[in-house]
Amino acid sequence: MKKAFVTGATGFLGASIVRELLKDGYQVKVLARAGSNRKNLDGLPVEICEGDLCHLASLEKGLQGCDLLFHAAADYRLWTRNPASMYEINVEGTRNILAAALGQGISRVVYTSSVGTLGNPGNGVPGNETTPVSLADMVGHYKKSKFLAERAAESFLGKGLPLVIVNPSTPVGPHDVKPTPTGKIIVDFLNRKMPAYLDTGLNIIDVEDCARGHILAARHGRIGQKYILGNENLTLRQIFAILEQTAGVPAPRVRLPYMPILLAAYVNEAIARISGKEPLIPLAGVQMARKFMFFDSSKAVRELGLPQRPAQEALSRAVAWFRSEGYAK
Numbered sequence: 001m002k003k004a005f006v007t008g009a010t011g012f013l014g015a016s017i018v019r020e021l022l023k024d025g026y027q028v029k030v031l032a033r034a035g036s037n038r039k040n041l042d043g044l045p046v047e048i049c050e051g052d053l054c055h056l057a058s059l060e061k062g063l064q065g066c067d068l069l070f071h072a073a074a075d076y077r078l079w080t081r082n083p084a085s086m087y088e089i090n091v092e093g094t095r096n097i098l099a100a101a102l103g104q105g106i107s108r109v110v111y112t113s114s115v116g117t118l119g120n121p122g123n124g125v126p127g128n129e130t131t132p133v134s135l136a137d138m139v140g141h142y143k144k145s146k147f148l149a150e151r152a153a154e155s156f157l158g159k160g161l162p163l164v165i166v167n168p169s170t171p172v173g174p175h176d177v178k179p180t181p182t183g184k185i186i187v188d189f190l191n192r193k194m195p196a197y198l199d200t201g202l203n204i205i206d207v208e209d210c211a212r213g214h215i216l217a218a219r220h221g222r223i224g225q226k227y228i229l230g231n232e233n234l235t236l237r238q239i240f241a242i243l244e245q246t247a248g249v250p251a252p253r254v255r256l257p258y259m260p261i262l263l264a265a266y267v268n269e270a271i272a273r274i275s276g277k278e279p280l281i282p283l284a285g286v287q288m289a290r291k292f293m294f295f296d297s298s299k300a301v302r303e304l305g306l307p308q309r310p311a312q313e314a315l316s317r318a319v320a321w322f323r324s325e326g327y328a329k
Helices: 012-023 056-063 083-104 140-155 181-190 207-220 236-247 258-275 283-288 298-304 311-324
Strands: 003-007 027-032 047-050 068-071 108-112 163-168 170-172 201-206 226-229 232-235
Touching (some): 003 012, 012 027, 012 068, 012 170, 056 083, 068 083, 068 207, 083 108, 108 207, 140 163, 140 283, 163 207, 170 207, 181 236, 201 311, 226 298, 236 311, 258 283
Parallel strands (some): 003 027, 003 068, 068 108, 163 226
16 A cells, blocks of 8 residues: 655645545655644544654655655745745745655655746636746745745756646635635635625636646656646636625625725735734735636646536535635624
């Protein structure tokens, strides 16, 4: 029986990867920081290895006896008062875990990047794995750190690491405990805190399909290749229309102009730097919304067999979970 090591397993996507691995009969070992919220692992038959991406020795110990590595851990926030810590986790942490995997002779590594690191025309034309992109195109510290982390991961290919990169789009579904920025949009919608919307768009994929895509990448992905793990391209208005139909909550009808919201985001950012509290309107989020984040996942469907559950079903499952867990009043 193969044994897999998963980082980020206490988080939304990482916990789904763990569940999919267990369904397939894998033994699973997970990395968890001391004192971390492990609610997503409750009741799961996994071996927990306490450690930290910033401490190489704990990673080397955790990887002992494992065949596969799924590196899904990341500091995913649209705002942070201390950007250096985000780069340390996302960039240096990636270097550390991949160096440990190389030293342990892991047979296959799947690195979880993001569609945010890929080129994107932004005008509604979907980007793909080969759309031109540079660091200058990255908006905010999260995207910049993930872009640099992906470059760091690619550097290990020349050292012989059997690495496949996956670029998830926007996973939605159950067990978004934090919740993620996208999950927060759904929660705010359910709690009627979304009176208007911006003209933007996202690529939506069910979180279980996205997790399954990781396992398929380990089995069928070509070493050194990238695969977009996505599904349906939807405008924010279309997403809210689906949520209205699913949840019985009226969708916002007012479309906000971009520039006043951008100005408000700059003001919120300045206040946040002084107060240390997360801004109500994250600047990076507004700047990202200027582009339609549409992507083409046909390569992953063709080469990996990536499942494509309808976005309506994925959003419905997310609504049901948030309500059952008390996130929605």
